[in-house]
Amino acid sequence: MKLEMEVLNLDGSVTKDSDVSRCIEYVQAGKIVIIKKYLQNAGLMNEITNYVFRCISSLFGNEAEQKIQSDGLEKIHNHLTPEQVKALYHEVRKELKNKMPAVTASMFREFGVNEEFFVHDASIIRLMLPYAEQKKYEHNTELGKLTLHGPHHDFYQNVPLNAINTWIALGKVQKENSMFIYPDCWGQRIPQGKDEAVRNDQYLGDPIEFAMEEGDALIFHSNHMHASRLNSTDETRVVLTNRITLGKPFYPYENKPHKYFSSNGFKPIADYEGIFSKSGFIGTQQPVVSKLRTKVLKLKSKWVGDTLSSDMPPVDDRSRADQGFLAEGEFSQLQEGQVRPLNKGTCITRLNGELVKFGRYCPHQGADLALGYMEDGQIVCPHHGAKFDVKTGEANCDGLRQLIAKG
Ligand code: FES
Numbered sequence: 001m002k003l004e005m006e007v008l009n010l011d012g013s014v015t016k017d018s019d020v021s022r023c024i025e026y027v028q029a030g031k032i033v034i035i036k037k038y039l040q041n042a043g044l045m046n047e048i049t050n051y052v053f054r055c056i057s058s059l060f061g062n063e064a065e066q067k068i069q070s071d072g073l074e075k076i077h078n079h080l081t082p083e084q085v086k087a088l089y090h091e092v093r094k095e096l097k098n099k100m101p102a103v104t105a106s107m108f109r110e111f112g113v114n115e116e117f118f119v120h121d122a123s124i125i126r127l128m129l130p131y132a133e134q135k136k137y138e139h140n141t142e143l144g145k146l147t148l149h150g151p152h153h154d155f156y157q158n159v160p161l162n163a164i165n166t167w168i169a170l171g172k173v174q175k176e177n178s179m180f181i182y183p184d185c186w187g188q189r190i191p192q193g194k195d196e197a198v199r200n201d202q203y204l205g206d207p208i209e210f211a212m213e214e215g216d217a218l219i220f221h222s223n224h225m226h227a228s229r230l231n232s233t234d235e236t237r238v239v240l241t242n243r244i245t246l247g248k249p250f251y252p253y254e255n256k257p258h259k260y261f262s263s264n265g266f267k268p269i270a271d272y273e274g275i276f277s278k279s280g281f282i283g284t285q286q287p288v289v290s291k292l293r294t295k296v297l298k299l300k301s302k303w304v305g306d307t308l309s310s311d312m313p314p315v316d317d318r319s320r321a322d323q324g325f326l327a328e329g330e331f332s333q334l335q336e337g338q339v340r341p342l343n344k345g346t347c348i349t350r351l352n353g354e355l356v357k358f359g360r361y362c363p364h365q366g367a368d369l370a371l372g373y374m375e376d377g378q379i380v381c382p383h384h385g386a387k388f389d390v391k392t393g394e395a396n397c398d399g400l401r402q403l404i405a406k407g
């Protein structure tokens, strides 16, 4: 298979490479890799999208299916309500769970991983509706899958520390509906706040942004700090995800192991003709963690408690000491586009040479905008990427409250 990679480096630069045997090496070094048109090259694009359309038609009838076929999955919100999208998410999951481990195993073999590795059994379709639609769900419904998951390490949810994530686009992914990955946090363990995400005042550095075409596969290390991006576009973002571990899964919290399959149980994908047209599991089920072991660990945790592995990366509780309030006498030092807190409730920046003040907390979920950055006259929230005009307070999408403009 001839594949092209786009490598997003930690310094924000992008390089191209066609030697996919280097993919794992890049990912282990914290780089983010996009395999261009992976699904088309693997001969799976039509199979998977047809499967999704079959699910739509079985749940909502032929007419809805045809309308979505003709407008594209990105416009699904024009034809289904958020609750219907949620039903679709559950329906699609049923067979994905049976098929994607084989697809994922095949992909990593394509990258030249020949020794045994382990594939997570929980493959998911993530449908992120435009924000005004998405916010109709109850807060925290299927975090990161249907609603926004704030900046987090996957190990907050007991994802193995040696897991590598796959994130495959079933439709176009735009910068404004993709994901944030925070390169400055690579190699650090940032403390957890509420809702399985960092605290609102946590400094994370500037995120890497990216866009993808349908069929592209994004590969990144699960230890990366990352967040769902608030979808400010008028398109639904549809991706499929899965993950593997190189070597046996290594859990931060031992007592809640997830289910992984040995790569030895899967043949090359080409050997499974029409896999999405058949029902049932593809491959040989070889769970790594036996039911007995899971029971023993659960029992043990009752007595010993839930312990965090001592092999976790070091804690870095980044303070905002270098983000102190800007005193009036220091205004002249403020550079164009630089953002500083002026006091507890106000930020200040310089826009086209002029000083502009605005409210400090994001109207979405209250992240500290003093830790955000300026782009085209707008402050970008560091947590889910909503943007607000600093002069008028206007948000960049429907459904968001305005930011307080302070002149
Ligand atoms: S807190 Fe979510 S975009 Fe600001």
Ligand SMILES: [Fe+2]
Pocket (backbone or CB within 6 Å): 144, 152, 153, 154, 226
């Ligand atoms: Fe995640």
